[in-house]
Amino acid sequence: MWGHRFVLTLHILTLTCLSVGKAELCIDDGVEFEIEYASVGEPLYAVCPLYLLFEKSNFNVTWIRNGSQTEFTSDRQERVHQDQKYLKFIPAQLQDSGFYQCILKNSTFCIKKIRRVEVFNQDDGLCYNHSVRFLNEIPIMPSLRIECPDIDIYVNTRNIQVKWFKECQPLNMDSGRYLTLAKDLIIKSLSQQDSGNYTCEVSFMYNGVTYNISRAIEYSILDLPKEIEPVMTFPKNNILDVKLGDSITLTCEVFYNAIIDLYWTYNDTLMAQYTEDDRVIMGTTDKTITEDGIQNFLTLNFTKVLEEDYNKQFYCHIWSSTSTFYVTLRRPDPNFQGFLIAFFVSIFLVIVIAVIAVRIFKVDIVLWYRSSCLANTDCKDGKMYDAYIMYPKDSMGTSSYEMDIFVLKVLPEVLEKQCAYRLFIIGRDDLPGQAMADLIDETISQSRRIIIVLGNLFCEKQGDDFEQKIAMYDALIRNKIKVILIEMEKITDYTDMPESLKYIKQKQGVVQWKGEFTESALSPNTRFWKNIRYQMPPAQRHSDKELHYIHSED
Known part of the structure; x- marks a missing residue:
């Protein structure tokens, strides 16, 4: 209600200053959301939805049917006529249903708004229409007061007689349970049986003709539990x-x-x-x-x-x-949930990154640690050699030229001279006349690693000397001496390779030599030599200054 009044007052304050020359412009205020209902044959007063504005200023009121330019007459003898803020239907007919414009106009201001009218028939065999009822729902109480609604603009409610019906049957006013007071019905000793549809009916006279005005109200009486505490x-x-x-x-x-x-x-x-x-x-x-x-x-x-x-x-x-x-x-306690989630996610990411980094750079990490002051390189296992070198020879005891260069030149140059390892190489470190089987057995037992250089000659039939070495090698595997396999030449077929070598290759893989016999290939910092040094035991040396490294890119 106050919002409605505010809008109307705003219209007055902003638009009354319009010039007379623009009076023909009319503000369209839309459609009133409330609908005027009436039963066929009953009077209907449609109230102008701008009535508050009408009461505040001097306006001329005009009613027209929406879509028409014909004004309704003010002749009271006409069935439909206008009377200031009311458009009166005496009585209303079904064809009256529709939209009607109420227009307020003076010399400086014009505004219009639509009022909807709905005229209905009563339901078959009933004195009301189910879709047009005032609905109420209340709990059981000592008494109930029912008001006959929306009749004040038709009759004087202080001095009227209202007829009351329930389910279209007259109430027994002599029962003592019902009492009428002006436009109200009072029901005593209320119970659930009093639920139902009530109809009030009043007489209305207009132009010497008497009409009836009726309203339907539905009440649902709820039987709530009694004697309970709030x-x-x-x-x-x-x-x-x-x-x-x-x-x-x-x-x-x-x-x-x-x-x-x-x-x-x-x-x-x-x-x-x-x-x-x-x-x-x-x-x-x-x-x-x-x-x-x-x-x-x-x-x-x-x-x-x-x-x-x-x-x-x-x-x-x-x-x-x-x-x-x-x-x-x-005041809520500090919420550490977000911080804890971020903390543990960060820890998890750090762990994952650390694991990945260790897997990728584990060789460099181990070699860096060995070269740092934190590592203890003193080995007290009593063994004389860091590695025993085994490489293939034919039945005549000879090997390929490249194999000899790699075993007798390259390995000593890098592992002994630059990395301070002690190697034992058959053909270089053995003495003439020594019993070979005993020498190999004793030397291997004095070595911390066995380096086996593989070539395609391994895939051919080997002499008894090499088979003896492989047998010794098998014994060493059982004694858990670590073996390092180097592929000097690309081997595509391991079919004829001894089972012991197949086992070692499957278990720990091989290190492949891909370089050439150049100065850069002899640097211990290349990937090949880092992998060899990683599998070798820590070199026993005092400082890196005693070594003569050849630096090169990986």
Whole structure:
């Protein structure tokens, strides 16, 4: 209602200053959402939806049917005629249903708005239409007052006689349960049997003709549990965490078998006195009717929570009960959830990256650690050699030229001279006349690693000397001496290779020589030599200054 008045007043303030030359321009205020209903044959006064504006200023009122330019007459003898703010249908007919414009105009201002009219027939065999009823739902109470609605503009409600019907049958007014008072019907000793459709009927005279005006009201009487105490479902001495500056709405909820009054307090004073501004607003009591009872609600709205609101007890009260409960607002504890999630995700990522880095750079990491001051390179296992070198020879005891260069020149140059390892190489370190089988057995037992250089000659038939070495090698595998396999030549077929070598290759793989016999290929910092050094034991040396490294790119 106040919003409607504000809009109309705004129209007056902004548009009354228009010049007379623009008076023909008329503001269209749309369609009124409320509909005027009437039964066929009954009078209908359609009220101009701009009536508040009409009462404030001197306007001429014109009614036309929407889509037509013909004004309705003011002749009271016509069935449909206008009478100031009313468009009167005496009586209403089905063809009257539709939209009608109410136009207010003076020399400087014009505005129009549409009113919808709906004329209906009563349902077959009934005195009302189901779709046009005033619906009500209430709990059982000692008595009920039913008002005959929307008849004030037709008759003087202080001195009228209203006929009342239930389900279109006249009420027995002599029963003592019914009493009429002006336009109201009072029912005593209310029960569920009083649920139903009530119709009120009043007489109305116009131009010497008497008409009837009827209204239909449906009442549903709910049989709620009796003799129950109000139950407050919220609050129940709750503590709520609210951030400073946030808004929050507290809702007092009380279940009862009737509508009751609730109120909020702080320190035994109403919340209206809690603040001098409108920062804290107490709402109005609302309700929800269920089959089991009535849920009563009263809100307390904090538009902005301040420091002064914390740790105070706000009580909700029931007028008819001494039971009270409170709710306390509290500053929430710091939320570390986001930090913990980020922390553990970061830890997980660091671990994953570390694992990947170790897998990719494990060779460089191990070699760096061995060269650092943290590593202890003193080996006290009593063995004389860091590695025993085994390479293929034919039945005549000879090997290929490239194999000899690699074993007798390249390996000693890098592993002995530059990396300070001690190697034992058959053909270089053995003495003439020594028993070969005993020498190999003893030397291998004095070595920390066995380096086997593979070539295609391994795939051919080997002499007894080499088979003896392989047998010794098998014994070493059982004794868990680590073996390093180097492919000097690309071997595509391992079919004729001894089973022991196949096993070692499958278990730990091989290191392939892909370089040439150049100066850069002899640098211990190439990928090939790093892999060899990684599988070798830590070199026993005092410092890197004693070594003569040849630096090169990987």
